[in-house]
Amino acid sequence: MKQNYKTLFENHLKSLYAKPLDQTLDEAMMYSLLAGGKRIRPVLLFSTLELLQVDPKKGLSVATAIEMIHTYSLIHDDLPAMDDDDYRRGKLTNHKVFGEAVAILAGDGLLTDSFAQISKDESLNLEQRIQLITLISEAAGTRGMVGGQMLDIKAEESELTLEELKRVHRHKTGDLIKACFVCAGFIAEQPTDVLKQLSEIGQRFGLIFQIKDDILDVEGNFEQMGKAVGSDENNAKSTYVSLLGLEGAKEAMQTLNKETLELISSLNGDHSALNDLLQYIISREK
């Protein structure tokens, strides 16, 4: 099922940017959009819609917008002035192929265009579109993802407490992952209590995702990951593993897993797609 969503979604992505103003800019955006990501965020959105008994296709524009935003953030994150990474998902990073100026513009373009994806989707009513745009702008903006990236940059200068580390990741990766769940709630026109429940589930998914990332940075290898591993330890960066130990991080992830499964089971509907996805995130090897 997850694979079907991924295929549906990737076919949709390929249809974007059909009429270029500039060919190079479009190539640069499509290079990173189609670089073989896991599509975790879109699939989270589609799976949550399935649980809420809404046709996942109704989430296509929002999933696209979120993936465009996620992709822009990776392009900018990889820049020499930021993480200075040469590889991402086993391929050269955007600026290594197209140069820094184009990479900056490709990121800016994906981010800017993402909002029109939602605002022009007439299968959603006006109120839904406004709710979704507000949520995504805030989750991705300076009180969300961008703010979290800033906290992350500062964190490199000092050792963090567990609470400080959680704060970094709650914003840097958590807010946009959480937004996938709440967006599904908006699309399915759910009442406030369900939205709150979805937000709680999303927050835990974000945390689990990050803890697993930190574990993989220790246990993974370049071939599986498609990017440099062990970089956290080399950079003396605070991670869940450095603060809790490898076993401690795995235990924390399992505790969150249990909580999340309970929260999911309290929602009405077929929980299987979302439960499967949670297990995939926890057991993934890249």
Next chain:
Amino acid sequence: MKQNYKTLFENHLKSLYAKPLDQTLDEAMMYSLLAGGKRIRPVLLFSTLELLQVDPKKGLSVATAIEMIHTYSLIHDDLPAMDDDDYRRGKLTNHKVFGEAVAILAGDGLLTDSFAQISKDESLNLEQRIQLITLISEAAGTRGMVGGQMLDIKAEESELTLEELKRVHRHKTGDLIKACFVCAGFIAEQPTDVLKQLSEIGQRFGLIFQIKDDILDVEGNFEQMGKAVGSDENNAKSTYVSLLGLEGAKEAMQTLNKETLELISSLNGDHSALNDLLQYIISREK
């Protein structure tokens, strides 16, 4: 009158970012937002609203969003990988003060946050907010401003024809300036024919603005401009002056001025604020 709008607007800008997630990021954004720009775009929007007999305050959120987008584009444009400028408006550029990583994030943050400015403005109805977000996302995105910046980068490699130069500027600076006029039309709930008229006026304003910029690059000086002048000639960059000559560029600007005044006079309302603004743009010395 123009000065009043500017003061109203700047007081509003100062109220943004009152609750920082990260102090440095907010400082970096505010540094560039409050760096003493001319506020041409907000004042164009307010003046058009005045002509259309709508309280200019109703355009505050949209003016803020557009100025945030304009500001982000300057921050990214000044980066070493782009134009590599040290000064802007007589002050050090963002990355010279805060470093490249923060400047990239400050730009990303301003851009992302700009959409929530509009989506959360309850003084506009849902349809207006969706129209405005679509228009601004498209005017600033890869088919608008970002695409134009890409064309501009490529243009540095070759000599342009007048038509090619117009195409660069129609997108790079023109689309967002034109959007100010059409946004005012949406806020004032104007019919299609007036929206079309506003778009025609906006397109000419954008062109006039750019021709004047090219003239100032030849005739201005650092003290007035607050940035390096003569840079176009040093870079052998195609400009209206290089293609038409200084007198030819001035004539083209006067022809457009006449056309624009006629278009403005065909709209119902008090034309003085917009006419004054046009004369200000044409006669400005920085």
